[in-house]
Amino acid sequence: MAERELHCDTCDGVQLFEAPPCVDGHGSHCPELLCTRCGTAVLTPALPRHPRRDRRHPTPHAA
Ligand SMILES: [Zn+2]
Ligand SMILES: [Zn+2]
Numbered sequence: 001m002a003e004r005e006l007h008c009d010t011c012d013g014v015q016l017f018e019a020p021p022c023v024d025g026h027g028s029h030c031p032e033l034l035c036t037r038c039g040t041a042v043l044t045p046a047l048p049r050h051p052r053r054d055r056r057h058p059t060p061h062a063a
Helices: none
Strands: 003-008 013-018 032-035 041-043
Touching: 003 032
Parallel strands: none
Antiparallel strands: 003 013, 013 032, 032 041
């Protein structure tokens, strides 16, 4: 199962988050993670496998 270290606002620090059993049909792509310490749910903006750090060059789209 996917586990990540993220900042938890409730714990006010970095905690280990794990993916809960998804009931919305996302499967392994479920963006929801639960804090293993307090159980707060967070939504990840990007999947752990695809970290997006190079967004300095937004691709212009022709109208
Ligand atoms: Zn889900
Ligand atoms: Zn927490």
